[in-house]
Amino acid sequence: MPKFSPLKNAIIWLVVLAGFVFALPNLFSREELAEWPAWLPQRQVPLGLDLQGGSDFTLRVVRDDIIAERLETTIDAIGKALRNADIAYMGLSGSGQAIQFRVRDATKVSVARDALRQLTAPVDSAGLIRNQIQELVSEGAEQGEAVRLRLTDEGIDLRVASAVTEAIDVVRRRIGEVSIAEPSIRRRGNDRLVVQVSGLDDPQRLKDLLSQRAELTFRWLDPSMPVQQAVDARPPAASEILYSLDDPPVPYLVERRAFVAADDFVEAQPDYDPTTGDPVVSFKLGADALARITPLLEADSRRQFAIVLDGQVVSTPALADAITGDVGRISGNLSEDGAKNLAALMRAGPLPANLTVVEERTVGPGVGTDAITSALKAGMIAALAVAACMIAFYGFFGAIAVVAVIVNVVLIIAALSLIGATLTLPGIAGIILTIGVAVDSNVLIYERLREEARGPGPLRKALDTGFSRVFSSIVDANLTMAIAGAILFYFGSGAFRGFAVTLAIGSVTTILTAHSLTRRLVRGWYRRRRPQRLPRGIRTGFFSEADFRFMAIRNPVFILMAALSLASLILLVSLGPDFGADFKGGSIIELRAKSGVADSTDIQARLDELNLGEVRVQELGTERDVLVRVPSQEAGDNAEQTAIGLVRAELEDQYTFRRVEVVGPAASDELTRAGSLGIGAAVLAILLYVWIRFEWRFALGAMIATVHDVLLTVGFLVVTRTEFNLASIAALLTIVCYSLNDTVVIYDRIRENYVRYQRMSLSVLIDASINQTLSRTVLTAVTTILALAALYLFGDGLLRSFAMTLLFGVVVGTLSSIYIAGPVLILFNRRGGRAKGGQSPARGDDEPANTATGTA
Structure with a gap:
């Protein structure tokens, strides 16, 4: 055999040697590697969640919520701009991405359009390449007709992408509340986040934290009219009807404008009410919030307000009962876990938009x-x-x-x-x-x-x-x-x-x-x-x-x-194939009996009562393990999470949830x-x-x-x-x-x-x-x-x-x-006929083989 080039030989053997050197750290623990000299390789192969346990969530910004919020804020901005320009209008309303109103004086339509010019002006898009995007465009109308405007798809896309970017830091802080492991958070497409957390002991708590927007505000109750009258007729323009977390929910007439917002809280901890012993959340307010509240306490300390979390009323205390100096207390039939979660959400801050779990893979x-x-x-x-x-x-x-x-x-x-x-x-x-x-x-x-x-x-x-x-x-x-x-x-x-x-x-x-x-x-x-x-x-x-x-x-x-x-x-x-949850949506749950043998018949009967569709229960491995397949719920991604919550509530006392996979309709598609x-x-x-x-x-x-x-x-x-x-x-x-x-x-x-x-x-x-x-x-x-x-x-x-x-x-x-x-x-x-380079005519099965290009 011919002699090989010394350089090639050196490269081959160096690659082999380097392979052993860089693979060696995987045979030792992290503690042992910490004692190695700094110049030696210490990187190990990171294990996936299916090998070390943890959770993998795919979260999607709810586009419809972004549209609804943009519609509301844009309508408010239009009304303010018209009032500042002293233009009388009527019928200002919107649906979907369309907004319309009428100018009382038809001769002032062009003036109204000029007043809205700032709202329809192009804005810079995000990313390396800056493009001009119009978030609001005018759909032209003749004088005397209703003025029509539309929120553009490009503008909504911009808001969705911005919400995903802002959500990353909030999600990271919330994960820090339940796990010391460094999470992996990355974007997927324009509207999604993929979150991976290894070694998680309580994945359900993390999912609960990630799926709440946690927009916590304090708003005054509106005593200008009875609540039932506001429900039956129309509430005042500056107020709205919100419902409590009770069952059945109780309506409250509250002002739209908040006097304390999520940014005003500087500290929050779970605590207990000193008089009743019930779980509460203790908080501290920032200087700006104190400057606004102190005069209110002095003027009317017994005035009632609503503590509103994501559009639902938690409680309606009097001002003096909830806030003393720069500290306050949130109560309202909170459990210990509920108080812990609410305090964690307040510390991490609200999400810029609602996030829906469209795919979940959790492994114990x-x-x-x-x-x-x-x-x-x-x-x-x-x-x-x-x-x-x-x-x-x-x-x-x-x-x-x-x-x-x-x-x-x-x-x-x-x-x-x-x-x-x-x-x-x-x-x-x-x-x-x-x-x-x-x-x-x-x-x-x-x-x-x-x-x-x-x-x-x-x-x-x-x-x-x-x-x-x-x-x-x-x-x-x-x-x-x-x-x-x-x-x-x-x-x-x-x-x-x-x-x-x-x-x-x-x-x-x-x-x-x-x-x-x-x-x-x-x-x-x-x-x-x-x-x-x-x-x-x-x-x-x-x-x-x-x-x-x-x-x-x-x-x-x-x-x-x-x-x-x-x-x-x-x-x-x-x-047709027997599509799994990956392709038709649904959930797969691996259960292990905490004691004794898993009773598949009992599990099947209990889950059938939940009306989740054709649930299948099958034995898996040992007699303590079963696999539950829950079909896709027709009501969308949130329904998949609701179904898992029902199954968990039904079975978690007797069974350990070893593995959970949830694939929503959007993810399966x-x-x-x-x-x-x-x-x-x-x-x-x-x-x-x-x-x-x-x-x-x-x-x-x-x-x-x-x-x-x-x-x-x-x-x-x-x-x-x-x-x-x-x-x-x-x-x-x-x-x-x-x-x-x-x-x-x-x-x-x-x-x-x-x-x-x-x-x-x-x-x-x-x-x-x-x-x-x-x-x-x-x-x-x-x-x-x-x-x-x-x-x-x-x-x-x-x-x-x-x-x-x-x-x-x-x-x-x-x-x-x-x-x-x-x-x-x-x-x-x-x-x-003949292949490339061939020289003989085609003669059926016994034709001479033609010459093909190249050699083996």
């Missing part, structure tokens, strides 16, 4: 520990099974492959540590899958070396030729995985982005370890031993004489597989759209790559084989009624990658043989190419199946369904690479 710490245990167990068994398989088939070379796979996993961990990517449970599944698939590259290398060693010439030349010729196949196969991983990350959501990250990183590290590292290890073996032949431990020789005529039965097999694809399509249309786009984009991107690397006939053959695999797998999910969720999307994309990996390897050999055997019948050439790569196809399928079988047998419920889908897909993908991709290539060559 115990679930994370169990998930890590089961995933590591599955991973160890998968690794041992793959290692045993490789050593059994390749002996010493198999041991080299095991070393390369170990280094591969270490490099993945190091990369995750360096970039700070979160390791999730699906991410561990991605690493386990990488263990099985990465072996494919080593199998490709060893089978090519065995093939080259059978030819004339010294072993040194055979080793060099084998590594050179196999490189393009390794790159092609792994780049398809990287492309799918990148697209799944872009379109994916939640924990399965972790699967995409490990899949993409694993594809890149596999190219490095399987080719470059393995080549150097084999070269070291050759330089020490100077052998004349390959090690005797290679036991795949029984494939050498394989001469299966796969294409001889291609027509009946192709028809059978096409019929199965059609049947899957019919089942998909007629029955987005996940459905993103999942469909993800699969479509991944398939198109990979096929474009195949087209560029080969030619259009190969790309079409790969596309048809891939569509067949996806259809059959979806049909399998429909027939088995396996829940179709985000895990299914990840599994389908992985199957696409695996199938294309298999197809690309065979196509690579077909392309090489095109050049080598230009006069050979195409069907015979395809048979020869498949037989030449048969050992690789079988061994890769075996090692991948071993890894997935370990995942299925020893993983938890989520990983088991994921692994089961992949097991089916691996078998289907392996068959389609032979009996779909091959016959389609023959069909297109028959219809299309």
